[in-house]
Amino acid sequence: MLSVKGLKANVGDKEILKGLDLEIAPGEVHAIMGPNGAGKSTLSHVLSGREGYEVTAGSATFLGQDLLALAPEERAQIGLFLAFQYPVELPGVNNTYFLKAALNSLRKARGEPELDAVSFLRLIKEKLKILDLDDALLKRAVNAGFSGGEKKRNEIFQMALLEPRLAILDETDSGLDIDALRVVADGVNALRSPERSMIVVTHYQRLLDYIQPDYVHVLAKGRIIRSGGKELALELEEKGYGWIDSEGQAA
Amino acid sequence: MTSARAVDDIVKSEYEHGFSTEIESDTLPPGLNEDVVRAISLRKGEPEFMTEWRLKAYRHWLTMREPEWAMVNYPKIDFQSISYFSAPKRPEDGPQSLDEVDPLLLETYEKLGIPIEEQKALAGIAVDAVFDSVSIATTFRKTLSEAGVIFCSISEAVHEYPDLVKPYLGSVVPHTDNYYACLNAAVFSDGTFVYIPKGVRCPMELSTYFRINARNTGQFERTLIVAEAGSYVSYLEGCTAPQRDENQLHAAVVELIAMDDAEIKYSTVQNWYPGDAQGKGGIYNFVTKRGDCRGARSKISWTQVETGSAITWKYPSCLLRGDDSVGEFYSVAVTKGRQQADTGTKMIHIGKNTSSTIVSKGISAGEGQQTYRGLVRISQRAENARNHTQCDSLLIGDRCSANTVPYIEVKHPSAKMEHEATTSKISEDQLFYCRSRGLTEEDAVSMIVNGFCKEVFNELPMEFAVEAQKLLSISLEGAVG
Numbered sequence: 197m198l199s200v201k202g203l204k205a206n207v208g209d210k211e212i213l214k215g216l217d218l219e220i221a222p223g224e225v226h227a228i229m230g231p232n233g234a235g236k237s238t239l240s241h242v243l244s245g246r247e248g249y250e251v252t253a254g255s256a257t258f259l260g261q262d263l264l265a266l267a268p269e270e271r272a273q274i275g276l277f278l279a280f281q282y283p284v285e286l287p288g289v290n291n292t293y294f295l296k297a298a299l300n301s302l303r304k305a306r307g308e309p310e311l312d313a314v315s316f317l318r319l320i321k322e323k324l325k326i327l328d329l330d331d332a333l334l335k336r337a338v339n340a341g342f343s344g345g346e347k348k349r350n351e352i353f354q355m356a357l358l359e360p361r362l363a364i365l366d367e368t369d370s371g372l373d374i375d376a377l378r379v380v381a382d383g384v385n386a387l388r389s390p391e392r393s394m395i396v397v398t399h400y401q402r403l404l405d406y407i408q409p410d411y412v413h414v415l416a417k418g419r420i421i422r423s424g425g426k427e428l429a430l431e432l433e434e435k436g437y438g439w440i441d442s443e444g445q446a447a
Numbered sequence: 448m449t450s451a452r453a454v455d456d457i458v459k460s461e462y463e464h465g466f467s468t469e470i471e472s473d474t475l476p477p478g479l480n481e482d483v484v485r486a487i488s489l490r491k492g493e494p495e496f497m498t499e500w501r502l503k504a505y506r507h508w509l510t511m512r513e514p515e516w517a518m519v520n521y522p523k524i525d526f527q528s529i530s531y532f533s534a535p536k537r538p539e540d541g542p543q544s545l546d547e548v549d550p551l552l553l554e555t556y557e558k559l560g561i562p563i564e565e566q567k568a569l570a571g572i573a574v575d576a577v578f579d580s581v582s583i584a585t586t587f588r589k590t591l592s593e594a595g596v597i598f599c600s601i602s603e604a605v606h607e608y609p610d611l612v613k614p615y616l617g618s619v620v621p622h623t624d625n626y627y628a629c630l631n632a633a634v635f636s637d638g639t640f641v642y643i644p645k646g647v648r649c650p651m652e653l654s655t656y657f658r659i660n661a662r663n664t665g666q667f668e669r670t671l672i673v674a675e676a677g678s679y680v681s682y683l684e685g686c687t688a689p690q691r692d693e694n695q696l697h698a699a700v701v702e703l704i705a706m707d708d709a710e711i712k713y714s715t716v717q718n719w720y721p722g723d724a725q726g727k728g729g730i731y732n733f734v735t736k737r738g739d740c741r742g743a744r745s746k747i748s749w750t751q752v753e754t755g756s757a758i759t760w761k762y763p764s765c766l767l768r769g770d771d772s773v774g775e776f777y778s779v780a781v782t783k784g785r786q787q788a789d790t791g792t793k794m795i796h797i798g799k800n801t802s803s804t805i806v807s808k809g810i811s812a813g814e815g816q817q818t819y820r821g822l823v824r825i826s827q828r829a830e831n832a833r834n835h836t837q838c839d840s841l842l843i844g845d846r847c848s849a850n851t852v853p854y855i856e857v858k859h860p861s862a863k864m865e866h867e868a869t870t871s872k873i874s875e876d877q878l879f880y881c882r883s884r885g886l887t888e889e890d891a892v893s894m895i896v897n898g899f900c901k902e903v904f905n906e907l908p909m910e911f912a913v914e915a916q917k918l919l920s921i922s923l924e925g926a927v928g
Contacts, residue, residue, distance in 0.1 A: 245882075246879050247875065247879070268882035268883050269885050269886060269887055269888075272884055277883075278883050280880065280883075284876045284877050285877075286880070286881070286898055287898055288898030288900070289894055289897070293894075294881075294884075297886060298884035298885050298886055301890065302885040354884065
């Protein structure tokens with residue numbers, strides 16, 4: 197589904213990703229862990245098409261398409277979704293309106309008919325039930341004045357609605373207390389399916405207590421230096437990144 | 448990179464409503480002198496008091512100088528090169544129904560999306576369409592007259608209701624007020640008169656569409672709305688204009704008068720030709736709009752969405768004379784390309800317990816230049832006056848500018864004043880967030896801008912709000928920063 201090969205990317209003159217490889221098959225959940233400054237957010241941003249990064253080498257193929265050649269909205273249209281580490285506030289833009297516009301632009305791009313208000317509201321109700329969310333958030337402006345937990349839940353709700361083929365959760369656990377974490381994780385788990393893959397980017401192991409990954413990768417200094425099953429996360433938790441860092445250097 | 452390209456695109460985007468209708472105009476030759484003023488009055492068959500009123504204004508105008516304090520730049524206007532009267536042919540045997548209206552004209556309205564026919568009727572709005580200077584179609588007269596509401600062209604009012612016009616005309620904006628208002632008083636061509644009798648709630652929203660058409664013709668509209676004690680009226684004004692090469696001067700005057708417990712809601716959507724990529728050919732919009740809260744507990748509310756004109760110079764104001772009277776000003780102004788706007792409001796608190804609210808949203812894109820200029824004055828008698836001002840600017844791109852020039856004069860110690868001002872840019876983060884959800888850059892900008900303007904759009908009547916949002920999206924097509 198996603199194939200990243202030898203990906204190198206700069207911010208300004210500084211090389212952040214230094215030849216990254218990643219293969220993700222349909223239905224798989226991959227956790228990417230790593231210390232601060234390892235390039236986790238850069239990877240999320242480069243894959244989703246944010247400006248300000250220069251790809252200097254390598255490739256990223258998603259569902260057979262050259263991902264890096266597409267505009268951010270085109271990536272979304274073919275089924276990529278980024279749950280933001282810091283969801284952005286859009287003052288005055290009603291959340292429901294935003295979601296409807298987003299969903300319909302995806303449908304339009306895929307040649308599907310746009311949903312009218314009635315069918316859209318029906319769909320929203322259905323998704324709310326799956327995620328066990330309060331619909332009060334939908335009446336407010338997008339993320340404006342939302343608490344940290346509300347913002348993250350809103351991201352997961354968007355994911356539920358837009359039904360991506362590949363979702364990248366960029367440090368979705370940051371800033372969440374344990375209850376909020378559980379709600380978010382439950383939402384993510386509800387959305388797991390054989391057709392949908394996920395990349396869970398996180399600094400801490402604790403999210404992986406709730407979202408069980410198929411694979412864990414350790415990202416350090418712009419490269420994936422170790423891959424394994426979920427037991428790798430536990431090992432990391434125990435020994436810290438220092439362990440892998442020194443090993444990585446030794447290797 | 449994309450930003451610079453996109454901002455260039457909006458400068459190049461052509462004016463959607465840029466077309467003109469070929470209708471023979473009965474136009475006076477260019478130039479202005481007492482004879483021209485008399486000729487206008489004569490052509491309109493006005494009573495003598497009007498001719499004298501015009502001449503007095505003209506003579507005073509000769510002693511005045513063009514104001515230069517606004518933050519706008521334009522070549523000096525040659526007032527002698529302007530033609531001061533233009534009317535569609537056959538004004539005397541003017542059409543009685545839409546069937547008699549020149550089909551070319553109707554087509555023009557169609558193109559502008561002005562549903563003058565059944566749609567509008569079903570929507571419950573009476574349309575007094577002004578084409579050039581003379582009103583050509585008025586609908587719903589009957590329903591209105593049953594309610595006792597007078598809604599007609601001001602020329603007609605001068606003939607039919609001189610006793611209602613005479614005491615109010617120029618009583619809010621006297622001809623001595625300013626240069627352009629004075630010029631308007633001398634040469635005004637036509638406009639609208641609305642009279643709401645005591646205790647009457649106007650049964651429908653009144654709507655007038657203005658349109659500048661004849662080449663090289665200054666347009667001098669005059670609107671007078673009188674709301675008697677306990678009455679209510681909502682008035683909608685919308686404008687579009689065909690593409691032109693020369694600059695066209697528009698100097699309108701709007702006077703509102705609200706008696707005890709009366710309320711006037713005046714909404715404007717303005718979309719005049721802003722000029723080409725070099726800023727050539729756009730409309731100069733030098734307007735004087737003022738409401739007089741003459742009675743106790745009266746309320747006047749201005750809501751405007753300004754997206755057009757090369758230059759806008761406009762300060763819809765409220766004189767809060769009656770005790771407990773309320774003034775409101777809600778504004779969205781967009782400047783893009785080479786557009787310049789110096790706009791705002793004046794809230795003059797005179798009565799006791801008067802309150803005013805100002806919400807101004809300015810959006811600049813391309814090389815647009817915008818100044819909010821607002822005066823809040825609390826006079827010596829205005830005990831317990833309150834004002835809340837919120838003034839936000841949104842910049843799109845890095846070649847536009849926004850200025851805020853608030854004037855606050857407080858002469859009573861009990862006044863409560865609040866002033867908030869912000870300037871922000873559409874952030875990369877916001878754009879990327881929207882795009883990562885599948886929205887195009889354009890849709891994202893339009894959505895963010897509409898969100899920014901929401902407080903003002905909420906004040907517009909439903910239909911107008913939809914129109915305004917559409918207009919804003921069209922105006923900012925390609926404007927990404």
